[in-house]
Amino acid sequence: MLTLLHLARLKGWKATLLDYRNSGDTSARKDSVVGYAAIAFCSPSLQAFSREERGQLLGLARRSLSEVITNARLPEVKTNAFPQKFAEIKGCFVTLTEHGRLRGCIGHILPQEELYKAVMDNTLNAAERDPRFNPVQPDELNHIQIEISVLTVPERLPFSSPADLLAKLEPHRDGVVLKVDGRTATYLPQVWEQISDKVQFLDALAEKAGAAPGDWRAPDTQVYVYRVESFKESDP
Numbered sequence: 740m741l742t743l744l745h746l747a748r749l750k751g752w753k754a755t756l757l758d759y760r761n762s763g764d765t766s767a768r769k770d771s772v773v774g775y776a777a778i779a780f781c782s783p784s785l786q787a788f789s790r791e792e793r794g795q796l797l798g799l800a801r802r803s804l805s806e807v808i809t810n811a812r813l814p815e816v817k818t819n820a821f822p823q824k825f826a827e828i829k830g831c832f833v834t835l836t837e838h839g840r841l842r843g844c845i846g847h848i849l850p851q852e853e854l855y856k857a858v859m860d861n862t863l864n865a866a867e868r869d870p871r872f873n874p875v876q877p878d879e880l881n882h883i884q885i886e887i888s889v890l891t892v893p894e895r896l897p898f899s900s901p902a903d904l905l906a907k908l909e910p911h912r913d914g915v916v917l918k919v920d921g922r923t924a925t926y927l928p929q930v931w932e933q934i935s936d937k938v939q940f941l942d943a944l945a946e947k948a949g950a951a952p953g954d955w956r957a958p959d960t961q962v963y964v965y966r967v968e969s970f971k972e973s974d975p
Contacts, residue, residue, distance in 0.1 A: 752780040803862040830890035831857035843869040886971035893963035901956040916963040924948035
């Protein structure tokens with residue numbers, strides 16, 4: 740059991756109680772019983788949102804984008820029409836692309852607000868407040884594609900050396916938060932599609948944090964990893 744719990748921490752598995760019984764359920768004697776539990780450990784990367792729920796969140800982001808660009812405000816929403824899971828506090832990023840090129844990407848690494856609010860707020864931020872881009876204009880609306888990434892809570896990745904860090908990173912699965920020399924930056928797992936080499940990935944992430952490319956090798960570097968469930972408007 741200790742080995743299982745150790746692996747669960749390393750892999751980010753979450754425990755779910757399937758069922759619990761004790762011997763008193765059959766003997767009817769409850770004064771002295773033996774208990775049994777069935778517990779499943781599941782990867783948080785398993786799909787948490789149905790096709791319909793993904794469509795609702797993307798639709799909310801699209802409405803938010805249109806209202807922000809055309810009327811300079813977020814839309815009013817009826818929260819009682821949302822599934823309960825939309826009210827859970829979640830980390831979330833919204834990514835905008837135009838003709839396949841990045842047009843804005845901002846989000847919360849840590850859970851800060853209800854998921855539906857995070858989607859709306861980060862749609863606004865990606866459209867108007869990403870310092871790398873000018874605000875999205877009305878004539879761009881029909882060319883913008885929206886992608887939503889819902890994050891697990893980042894967990895610190897222990898490592899003993901730069902080589903050990905490289906060995907433990909999992910491309911295309913790990914989102915990475917890099918803390919180096921008092922500076923912090925993150926890449927979503929989708930960035931592995933553009934930078935598949937681990938060294939180049941960390942070099943670029945260090946530069947994003949405002950450090951030199953190789954500074955992630957410093958002994959006081961901290962790395963946190965997380966998983967995402969991402970979906971975009973072009974998905975089936």
